[in-house]
Amino acid sequence: MEVVVVPTPEDAATLVADAYAALLRRTPAAVLGLATGSTPLPVYRELARRHRDEGLSFARARGFLLDEYVGLPTGHPERYREFIRTELEQHVDFAPGAIVGPGDLDVAPLEAGPAYEQLIREAGGIDLQILGIGTDGHLAFNMPMSSLSSRTRLKTLTPRTRHDNARFFDGDLDRVPTHCLTQGLATILDSRHAVMLGFGRGKAQAVREAVEGPLSSRWPASVLQLHPHATVVVDEDAASQLA
Numbered sequence: 001m002e003v004v005v006v007p008t009p010e011d012a013a014t015l016v017a018d019a020y021a022a023l024l025r026r027t028p029a030a031v032l033g034l035a036t037g038s039t040p041l042p043v044y045r046e047l048a049r050r051h052r053d054e055g056l057s058f059a060r061a062r063g064f065l066l067d068e069y070v071g072l073p074t075g076h077p078e079r080y081r082e083f084i085r086t087e088l089e090q091h092v093d094f095a096p097g098a099i100v101g102p103g104d105l106d107v108a109p110l111e112a113g114p115a116y117e118q119l120i121r122e123a124g125g126i127d128l129q130i131l132g133i134g135t136d137g138h139l140a141f142n143m144p145m146s147s148l149s150s151r152t153r154l155k156t157l158t159p160r161t162r163h164d165n166a167r168f169f170d171g172d173l174d175r176v177p178t179h180c181l182t183q184g185l186a187t188i189l190d191s192r193h194a195v196m197l198g199f200g201r202g203k204a205q206a207v208r209e210a211v212e213g214p215l216s217s218r219w220p221a222s223v224l225q226l227h228p229h230a231t232v233v234v235d236e237d238a239a240s241q242l243a
């Protein structure tokens with residue numbers, strides 16, 4: 001695992017966008033793992049800028065979402081597929097249908113995990129997986145105590161996660177979905193390059209546990225210690241508890 005400490009999220013975005021640009025030059029049909037949340041936004045903005053100003057092209061690339069709520073209708077603003085559409089897809093040149101999330105498959109939620117894994121396998125696996133980290137060390141919707149060998153599956157959202165996310169649903173807990181689909185920790189380990197970003201003091205403990213703590217399902221992001229090519233890009237605040 002390599003750890004890169006940068007002054008600002010924008011510096012991280014430049015670095016990570018460099019990795020995307022190098023990959024897409026080498027492999028125009030690259031397979032990208034896409035995270036939602038606030039953390040990857042500077043990266044997506046920088047990718048959009050490079051597309052606009054420098055011709056960085058995603059025309060042959062494919063994208064697989066990291067996770068999705070279950071039960072939100074297509075086009076719902078809090079659907080992660082919708083988030084990726086508005087924050088990235090609309091600003092670059094992915095081909096229609098090139099991005100898929102675990103909630104987009106025409107199968108029952110319980111069958112969506114294995115079907116999604118198969119789609120990823122058929123695409124040749126994920127070349128570059130971008131990740132955020134939760135303050136409790138969660139990775140995708142793999143909350144503390146998730147199995148380190150988990151694969152894409154249906155999960156019940158914990159009361160804490162539903163409570164935390166209620167702010168995106170006008171504070172109304174009843175509108176927060178009860179279930180989600182998420183890539184598993186072993187799915188994430190299969191990516192060829194995993195890049196985890198963390199910004200701000202609120203992430204400092206989780207980053208320390210992920211990078212320096214013992215490998216433990218208590219801190220799911222520590223699974224990246226097993227990844228053959230993991231890069232952690234953090235700002236100084238998020239790095240403040242590292243030795």
Ligand code: F6R
Binds near residue numbers: 034066141
């Ligand atoms: C995103 C995801 C989550 C977030 C994490 C951090 O697809 O699965 O694990 O990466 O909750 O969220 P932010 O980036 O909003 O701090």
